[in-house]
Amino acid sequence: MTPAKAALLLCAPVLLALGGAAQTQPAAAPPKGPPPARPLMETGWSPKRTPVRAYDAPNKPHWKLADILARHKGQKNWVHPIVRNRDLEADWHQMAAGGKTEPLMYPDNATALIVWGGQLRVSIKGQEPFVAVKGGEVHIPFRLPFTLESVGPEPALWLEVHGAGDLPLYPTATMSQKPKDVAGFTYVKAALMGGDGVYRPEDRPYLDYYKDVVNGGQRAGAFIAGDHLFVNNIRGPGTPTPPASNLGHFHFGYDEFWFVMEGKIDYQIEGVPFFTAEPGDVVTAAQGRWHRASFGGTPGVMATRVAINPYPRGLHSFEAH
Numbered sequence: 001m002t003p004a005k006a007a008l009l010l011c012a013p014v015l016l017a018l019g020g021a022a023q024t025q026p027a028a029a030p031p032k033g034p035p036p037a038r039p040l041m042e043t044g045w046s047p048k049r050t051p052v053r054a055y056d057a058p059n060k061p062h063w064k065l066a067d068i069l070a071r072h073k074g075q076k077n078w079v080h081p082i083v084r085n086r087d088l089e090a091d092w093h094q095m096a097a098g099g100k101t102e103p104l105m106y107p108d109n110a111t112a113l114i115v116w117g118g119q120l121r122v123s124i125k126g127q128e129p130f131v132a133v134k135g136g137e138v139h140i141p142f143r144l145p146f147t148l149e150s151v152g153p154e155p156a157l158w159l160e161v162h163g164a165g166d167l168p169l170y171p172t173a174t175m176s177q178k179p180k181d182v183a184g185f186t187y188v189k190a191a192l193m194g195g196d197g198v199y200r201p202e203d204r205p206y207l208d209y210y211k212d213v214v215n216g217g218q219r220a221g222a223f224i225a226g227d228h229l230f231v232n233n234i235r236g237p238g239t240p241t242p243p244a245s246n247l248g249h250f251h252f253g254y255d256e257f258w259f260v261m262e263g264k265i266d267y268q269i270e271g272v273p274f275f276t277a278e279p280g281d282v283v284t285a286a287q288g289r290w291h292r293a294s295f296g297g298t299p300g301v302m303a304t305r306v307a308i309n310p311y312p313r314g315l316h317s318f319e320a321h
Helices: 003-017 066-071 209-214
Strands: 077-086 089-096 113-115 120-124 131-132 136-138 144-148 154-161 207-208 220-227 230-235 257-264 265-269 272-277 282-285 291-295 302-309
Touching: 066 077, 066 230, 077 282, 113 207, 120 136, 131 207, 131 209, 136 220, 207 209, 207 220, 209 230, 209 257, 209 302, 265 282, 291 302
Parallel strands: none
Antiparallel strands: 077 089, 089 154, 113 136, 113 154, 120 131, 120 144, 136 207, 220 230, 230 302, 257 282, 257 302, 265 272, 265 291
16 A cells, blocks of 8 residues: 555545535435445545635625525515526525415426425425425425425525526416516427436435434435535534644535534635534535535534535545645
């Protein structure tokens, strides 16, 4: 064994503890036995974006949910953009009690929701309707029409993620009149070929994270691991913050962002002062920036960050040892 490989083996448990690598076990049922071992990493010359990608609006390193709610105080229905990158978009949505969306679908990319307030009835083609509550994660494959309805006494609040630049399609069976055009696009009636999206055996439309994982004992892991969307629950106990010399890793080709589901998460991102994010916050590491996330708060108290990016097996470039 070469010295470089031996050093990498020594580093691997530390990297695993930090939750830096993608977890790809399905979320359909609690996995049995220990998690698979991390494959041995090789060293190589990895292209690091120089200069690193800037945070162009609406992107920010740290979106605090409290600040977003304050901006929309007194409003019943609103949408607030928070992530726009080459691959994905994310927006906060609030819908007043009794509100309901038109049935719609997206052409070629899945949609993910994280519900954070109220009760949201989700109706997806081919699935029994269900009510998603705080901490609920929803997976809607491409080209499956869906409807969202706020059914509780309080407004429904959720984070919605879909492909960058995606525009909805509206089935003529439920919308006979032409939808309103958007900048650069005109809606025309068309025969849609390509077929419905599907749930693979390991997929499911809904995960009640607090019920199933926090209180139910299921192991956190990948909820969506599709062609162009990865939604990965990373959970662990609070630990001492690593030293600043631990840079974490960077990504060559994409931005990564996280939703804080539980506890506190400490972040060190290149060019950004160290900070701690709390439940409901969204954090983004722009392409090419060294970044490190660790479980903050009280030692031993559990925390969860939901990592969201376009590639289930995306490249993580760590420091070479």
